[in-house]
Amino acid sequence: MMGKRLDVRKTHKLFIGGRFPRSESGRTFRWEAPDRAATANICRASRKDFRDAVTEARGASASWAGRTAYNRAQILYRCAEILEGRRAQFREELRAQGTSAAAARKEVASAIDLLIYYAGWADKYGQLFSRVNPVAAPYFNFTVLEATGVVAVVAPSESGLLGLLAALAPVITGGNTCVALAAQDYPLCAVSLAETLHTADLPAGVVNLLTGFRAELLEPFATHMDVNALVYFGDDRAEIAQAESCAAENVKRVTVCGRAEWEGTPALNPYAILRTQETKTTWHPIRF
Amino acid sequence: MPAKKPALDFDTEWSYSPAPQSSADVKLRERYKLFIDGEFRPAESGDYIESINPATEETLAQVSEAGAADVDRAVAAAREAYTRSWSRMPTAERGKFIFRIARMIQERARELAVMESMDGGKPIREARDIDIPLAAAHFFYYAGWADKLDYAFPGRSAQPLGVAAQIIPWNFPLLMAAWKLAPALAAGNTLVLKPAETTPLTAMVLAEIVREAGLPPGVVNIVTGGGKTGRLLVRHPDVDKIAFTGSTAVGKEIMRALAGSGKRYTLELGGKAANIIFADAAIDQAVEGIITAIFYNQGHVCCAGSRLFVQESVAAEVIEKLRERMETLIVGDPLDKNTDVGAINSRDQLERIHAYVEIGKQEGGEVYQSSCSLPEKGFWHVPTLFSNVSQSHRVVQEEIFGPVLAVQTFRTVDEVIAKANNTPYGLSGGVWTDKGAKIFKVTRDIRAGVIWANTFNKFDPGSPFGGYKESGMGREGGIEGLLPYVRLRAPRGR
Numbered sequence: 001m002m003g004k005r006l007d008v009r010k011t012h013k014l015f016i017g018g019r020f021p022r023s024e025s026g027r028t029f030r031w032e033a034p035d036r037a038a039t040a041n042i043c044r045a046s047r048k049d050f051r052d053a054v055t056e057a058r059g060a061s062a063s064w065a066g067r068t069a070y071n072r073a074q075i076l077y078r079c080a081e082i083l084e085g086r087r088a089q090f091r092e093e094l095r096a097q098g099t100s101a102a103a104a105r106k107e108v109a110s111a112i113d114l115l116i117y118y119a120g121w122a123d124k125y126g127q128l129f130s131r132v133n134p135v136a137a138p139y140f141n142f143t144v145l146e147a148t149g150v151v152a153v154v155a156p157s158e159s160g161l162l163g164l165l166a167a168l169a170p171v172i173t174g175g176n177t178c179v180a181l182a183a184q185d186y187p188l189c190a191v192s193l194a195e196t197l198h199t200a201d202l203p204a205g206v207v208n209l210l211t212g213f214r215a216e217l218l219e220p221f222a223t224h225m226d227v228n229a230l231v232y233f234g235d236d237r238a239e240i241a242q243a244e245s246c247a248a249e250n251v252k253r254v255t256v257c258g259r260a261e262w263e264g265t266p267a268l269n270p271y272a273i274l275r276t277q278e279t280k281t282t283w284h285p286i287r288f
Numbered sequence: 289m290p291a292k293k294p295a296l297d298f299d300t301e302w303s304y305s306p307a308p309q310s311s312a313d314v315k316l317r318e319r320y321k322l323f324i325d326g327e328f329r330p331a332e333s334g335d336y337i338e339s340i341n342p343a344t345e346e347t348l349a350q351v352s353e354a355g356a357a358d359v360d361r362a363v364a365a366a367r368e369a370y371t372r373s374w375s376r377m378p379t380a381e382r383g384k385f386i387f388r389i390a391r392m393i394q395e396r397a398r399e400l401a402v403m404e405s406m407d408g409g410k411p412i413r414e415a416r417d418i419d420i421p422l423a424a425a426h427f428f429y430y431a432g433w434a435d436k437l438d439y440a441f442p443g444r445s446a447q448p449l450g451v452a453a454q455i456i457p458w459n460f461p462l463l464m465a466a467w468k469l470a471p472a473l474a475a476g477n478t479l480v481l482k483p484a485e486t487t488p489l490t491a492m493v494l495a496e497i498v499r500e501a502g503l504p505p506g507v508v509n510i511v512t513g514g515g516k517t518g519r520l521l522v523r524h525p526d527v528d529k530i531a532f533t534g535s536t537a538v539g540k541e542i543m544r545a546l547a548g549s550g551k552r553y554t555l556e557l558g559g560k561a562a563n564i565i566f567a568d569a570a571i572d573q574a575v576e577g578i579i580t581a582i583f584y585n586q587g588h589v590c591c592a593g594s595r596l597f598v599q600e601s602v603a604a605e606v607i608e609k610l611r612e613r614m615e616t617l618i619v620g621d622p623l624d625k626n627t628d629v630g631a632i633n634s635r636d637q638l639e640r641i642h643a644y645v646e647i648g649k650q651e652g653g654e655v656y657q658s659s660c661s662l663p664e665k666g667f668w669h670v671p672t673l674f675s676n677v678s679q680s681h682r683v684v685q686e687e688i689f690g691p692v693l694a695v696q697t698f699r700t701v702d703e704v705i706a707k708a709n710n711t712p713y714g715l716s717g718g719v720w721t722d723k724g725a726k727i728f729k730v731t732r733d734i735r736a737g738v739i740w741a742n743t744f745n746k747f748d749p750g751s752p753f754g755g756y757k758e759s760g761m762g763r764e765g766g767i768e769g770l771l772p773y774v775r776l777r778a779p780r781g782r
Contacts, residue, residue: 079780123777128442133766134750136425143766149735173690228757241548248543250712251536251555265780269443279768282731284741 012112012187014043014211015194017056018204024048029213030189034098042187045212047220050179053208054226057150057177060205065147065175073122076173079200080115086196087112090161093188097160111162116167117268125174125270127276138287145277147175148253149228152221154214154243156233157261160186164193166262167233170272176229179208181221185210214239222246224255229253229276233262304618307625308585309412320351322358323495325365326505332357337514339488340407343666351488359480359520362509365727366451366478367526368459369506375448377504383434386473388429388501389494393420393466396497398501400490404462404569405622407489409631409667410585412623414716422747426765429749430470433770437475446774448476449552450528453521455728458484458633459588459689466533467764469508470749475773478507478531482521484747485514486634522546529553531772533590536687536713536758554762554772556590556688557755559715563593563744564698564709564730567602567733569720573742578693581718581744583617583629583671587691588637591716592761593744595684596695597704603697607675608758608759610695614658614671621663629691632667641669641690648683649778650673653694681711687713701726702721705733714756719743 013020016079018042021029025046032039064072083090087108094104126145133141151171156163160183171178194209210217222230222243230252232243247254255275261267319336320330336350354362354464370546374382382564393400400423401416410419437446452472456464472479483491491510498508511517515538522530522542532542533556546553563581565574579594598606607618622630632638654676662668677684684694698704708717717734719727719741731739737755740746747765754763762772 114721131767133748133750133752135746135751136747138750139743139746141748141751143768146732184567206740207375237548245544248540250549251543251557251760253761269778271444271776277339278737278756279752279754280731280737280739280756281741281766282739282741283746283751284727285743 012040012042012211014045014049015191015198015207015209016049016053017059017208018198019072020194022200023212024052029267032097034101038096040188045181045210045217047217049056050217050220050224052211053179054150054224057179057208058226060177060203061147061149064172064177064203064206064228067175067265069123072173072175073119075200075202076115076119076122079197079202080240082196082200083112083115086192089192090189093192094160094231094241097186097188102235107159111165114162114165114169114268118173118273121270121273122173125273128270129274133281140284140286141281143279143281145174145274146280148276148278150175150226151176151178151229151231151276152224152227153178153180154218154230154232154234155180155182155183156220156259157183157214158259159183159192159262160189163233163262164190166267167231167257168207171231171276174273174277175277177206179210181214182209182211182214184214201257218243219246222252223249225250227252229255231255231275233257296724303403304626309402309405309619309623309625311402311406313399313624314406316349316403316489318349320349320492320512322352322354322362323492323499323508323510324362324757325509326356326499327372328495330582331365331619335755337485337512339407339486341558342429342633343406343663345665346461347556348407349489351492351512354513354517356520358511359524362480362511363524365404365452365506366480366509369504370448370450370478372385372503372755374478374507377474379437382476383431385435385501385503386427386431386470388424389497390424392497392501393424393427396493397421397424400462400493402623403493403699404490405630408458408461408487409622411630412626413625413627414585419460420461423462425626426463426466426470426749428517430474434474436776437770441774441776442772443778444776445779446475446770447777449773449775450477450530451494451526452477452531452773453522453527454479454481454531455518455534456483456769459585459590461487461491462494464533471764471769472531472773473507475676475770480509480511480521480527482511482513488512527551529773532556539760551774553758553763556764557715557758557760558713559592560595560685560687560711560713561591561593561716561718561736561745561761562595562597562734563718564704564720565596565598565602565606566719566721566723567599568722568727569742570722571602571606571609574720575606575613577718577720577742577744579613579617582693583691584745586629586632586669588633588689589739590743591745593716593718594688595637595708596691596693597698597707598695599696600699607695608628610673611656614673615641617658617660619660619662619668619670629671632669632690635667637689638667638669641688641692644686644688644690644692645672648677648681648692648694651677651681651683653677653681653683679707701730705730709735712758715759
């Protein structure tokens with residue numbers, strides 16, 4: 001006798017180096033929908049998962065930074081294309097996480113448009129912010145932007161999709177690779193976003209996504225000696241002080257971002273890309 | 289190494305006659321007071337510290353040692369000036385004040401150069417031709433930005449931050465003061481500057497210039513003192529921004545002190561630059577470049593090319609020519625216009641350099657030093673070269689901040705890039721080759737903020753300077769140099 005079809009549930013995993021492992025620690029945490037209609041066991045990433053992810057991000061760094069800006073732009077655009085095709089899935093996940101139907105529709109649309117926006121910047125921010133400097137001696141002197149390197153991203157805790165993408169997109173647009181910690185209470189979209197990025201040919205290791213506890217992972221994010229920068233979303237003063245203090249260990253660049261940096265159109269601007277850029281100035285004689 | 293008659297023997301036919309720069313125009317005061325709120329006043333405690341001439345060990349003058357009450361007063365004066373005058377002034381007028389400072393530095397250039405040489409030990413030729421003209425140029429460059437800030441950052445309006453606390457080192461005293469003051473003032477901030485303990489004198493002349501230029505009282509405040517004074521400034525609750533140039537260790541201390549404070553900061557810290565000589569380089573020019581890279585300003589340069597990498601096929605030739613060239617360097621009286629390498633800035637620094645040379649020897653490095661004689665009084669160090677060292681040696685890894693070069697060899701481009709980047713620092717680098725594509729490849733792949741190709745240790749107000757990794761964050765010079773002193777706001781409706 002056939003009853004209602006039994007749905008197939010998804011195992012939610014981490015995204016490290018283009019693969020989808022469980023936490024090496026074997027730990028999970030229980031996520032429950034606000035309406036208690038659904039629950040899931042979400043991987044609780046450990047300090048060691050983070051270390052593995054940094055290794056992957058470092059490994060992918062030179063190749064990603066070395067790609068042409070046009071190529072990076074197209075991959076970001078491709079991410080938007082794939083996300084567009086999965087709108088229904090993301091809306092459903094947002095709704096399961098407690099977002100209203102209208103807000104979910106808007107959030108998915110904004111997330112896709114944000115990717116398009118940064119895809120368009122990939123081959124322009126360098127042009128806009130590079131310069132030839134008129135030095136008072138016979139030298140050709142020019143300043144270009146380069147990716148800072150490996151960036152640890154602590155995504156906004158209030159937004160599962162738009163906040164995460166607003167945190168990630170400027171970082172990878174600028175040629176950095178990253179390890180991001182998704183919002184603890186909105187883990188479903190993070191895992192699906194990883195699948196989307198993977199399908200869009202984003203090279204393995206460029207984005208690594210962890211789910212887990214901010215309180216546990218902030219310290220390793222901020223202290224790791226092979227991480228060049230930390231982009232922190234939030235306003236918890238104790239967390240910010242902890243992150244900034246730990247970051248001193250290797251002079252990590254720390255940017256603290258608030259709601260204005262992910263929500264709405266003011267969040268869209270090339271200065272977000274500059275957060276994780278270095279400027280390099282080169283001198284060469286013009287006489288011989 | 290057996291003693292070898294150098295091929296470049298400048299002493300056989302002619303010898304250099306002394307060419308002393310007169311110091312008659314430098315009228316040093318016995319005591320210098322703090323410059324706060326447009327007036328010179330002694331420290332509340334009445335304490336003074338001495339500034340000596342490192343070439344003679346004689347006391348040049350005493351400067352006030354600022355304590356907590358003085359720092360409070362200076363910050364309060366800066367806050368008042370920020371609120372009342374400087375941030376409200378028409379930007380073009382702000383610019384004109386800064387232009388005045390540039391001009392007055394030019395007018396008193398020789399006096400400043402001589403004083404700089406006496407107070408810090410650097411050769412008068414360098415103070416005269418580089419430090420002071422560049423300091424004036426920095427003010428001149430940024431003066432013009434004061435009323436053009438909205439063009440510097442497309443789509444944004446640039447607002448000043450408020451009160452900046454600025455702490456500078458002893459290797460380029462007036463120049464570092466200019467690097468700090470000029471962009472801060474142009475962007476509309478007021479400030480409190482603390483010069484280095486061993487080289488405070490030109491900053492006090494700068495205070496006189498600021499006063500004579502008619503800047504509103506409190507816009508620029510200059511407090512002298514040591515690390516204690518610096519710490520008071522960094523931790524002062526009413527400071528909005530900290531700009532520090534100095535060691536990486538102190539930079540990290542500052543980061544920890546500021547954690548969670550919401551204050552902005554920029555750090556220009558240590559370095560251990562790779563200077564890379566490829567076989568296809570113009571070798572004689574490269575040897576000159578190696579000399580400039582490491583012996584300029586006694587090696588007291590954060591961006592000094594202290595790690596030399598020579599491609600194996602030309603290593604013997606380069607090192608031989610380098611040793612010959614080192615023999616011709618004139619070490620001695622900084623006020624002699626013939627002098628190439630002056631006095632080490634302080635006894636402490638000399639001891640640090642001695643300690644590193646000992647470490648280098650103990651770790652198995654082969655040492656070569658030029659055979660010049662050193663004056664009896666004062667702090668001096670002969671130009672020194674370490675070979676037979678590798679990546680793990682401390683003289684290769686750690687910043688010595690003196691005239692000590694560590695030389696290694698390499699075979700391939702990939703190898704030398706890996707070696708060059710094998711350091712927590714990332715301030716600068718040098719590449720010598722005649723192949724254009726190789727220049728672009730190597731300068732791109734070195735992780736550092738300033739790269740000199742077929743040249744070294746060039747500076748300009750329009751050229752951003754600053755490091756990757758543990759060499760700091762933020763840039764000084766150029767448009768990038770304005771960014772640390774402004775808050776960028778989106779225009780309304782966007």
